[in-house]
Amino acid sequence: MMPSALRPTVLLLAAALLWLAGIARADTELRFEFTHLEAGLPAPAPDLTITDVFSGATLAALPQEAPEGSAILSLMLPDSQFDGPYARLRVVVGGLQLPPGDSKSGEEIRFAFEIVLRRDLLEGPVVLRIPVVTTSRRQAMKPYMSMPDLIEELPDRFFLAQQWMSLYRASPEAVAAAPQAFALHRLIARAVVDFAIATADGRRGPVLILPSPELAQTLDLYWSSMPKGQQTHMAAYADARTILWLDVPLAEDLLRTARRSGIEAPAACAAAREHLEFFARRLPEGEEAGWVDALFPVPGTLEGYLEGRRLDILFACTRLRI
CATH class of the missing domain: 1.20.58 (Methane Monooxygenase Hydroxylase; Chain G, domain 1)
Structure with a gap:
């Protein structure tokens, strides 16, 4: 039991610590850095739509000066966007295109994900580095379909896989007509959920990357003809969506x-x-x-x-x- 004479001092110290923590919790800089996988190409021109999942507010990310061949968009996240210990944002990326000359260069690449920021672990700017695909050739995808050796490799594969899924998106009618033709899509979908499994086993850090609800629809489409695989992958998707609750x-x-x-x-x-x-x-x-x-x-x-x-x-x- 704490001696009564010490209690006021302890409470004063605790209040001071919390007050100082509040001062330190100024706006959090969130930077999105886009760079092509291949050097020598013009900078990507991404279009970001960022929404606060808790409040529904739309947040603006503004272009910043960037090295040649890269694009950086940044926003200052005010402390008011945190609900207690966490902030949760939905990010929709659009405006990406393959270089001229590719068979799919005229198609817009779009994908979405969510991020959770743990306020107690933030120590500076939060930087998300997003590689941008430069070809629709299926041969280029193979290195990103095998299980990586290091967890650190997984965020890259998560973002790349979603871009390829955007380029090769299929309709339910096409999948039903030729389910085996969409093995590529299933492999890419597996790469995305493998990311979630490894992330759940990783070290607790200041940022969580979560798949968007749209991914569940994609997995359901690509795996509809393979019930056992569908069950496995939807379970992995569920793990990914609920990682935060492990806190x-x-x-x-x-x-x-x-x-x-x-x-x-x-x-x-x-x-x-x-x-x-x-x-x-x-x-x-x-x-x-x-x-x-x-x-x-x-x-x-x-x-x-x-x-x-x-x-x-x-x-x-x-x-x-x-």
Whole structure:
């Protein structure tokens, strides 16, 4: 139990730390850097549509000075765009085209993804480097279809695979008429979901890249004739969409810190509350709700898990009068 004489000092120190953290949490710079896979080509001309998933607000990314052959768009994300510990953005990329002379050079390349920013881990500008495909030749895709040795290679493949899927998009009628002709599409789709599996196993970092809901429709189309493969890949897609929810148990780490009392306890209690309140506000909907509940077999649902952690807070923090 914390001595009563120390409690005001501890609370003052905790308040000061939180105040300083608030000052440090100025706008977060988010940069998107586009570069062709091959050198010597003109800079890409991407068009970005960025939406705050939580508020629905549209955010503008402005062109910045960039090295020759590259394009950089940047936005300053205000702290108000964070809901507690996280910000979540939907990014739609358009305006990309293959160089003149390619058989598909007249087609626009479009794809979408989501990013989640973890505020407690941000230390500077967030830079997303997006390679841009330079050919529609299927031979060029093969190196990106095999499982990479390093997790660090996966974001590149995630972005490249979606660009090739955009170039070779197919209709349900075409797939139904000749399902085996779309093996290429299935391989590219697999590359995208493999990214999610490896990311879930990787080190927790300041940025998560998530597949967009449109990808589920693409996977469903390309794998409709192969039920077992479809089940496997849709499960991987579900893992990718729900990676953020693996952060929920972090509240337990914060509560362990709180139980030890000391100077860190008030800040740990405040962070645990903020953490649990975020996930309680952002309960998943529809099919994703079932996917998330499956992550918490004991006590059975996400809501049950959150309620258990609220009781832990009552024990760990109320006794300290925090």
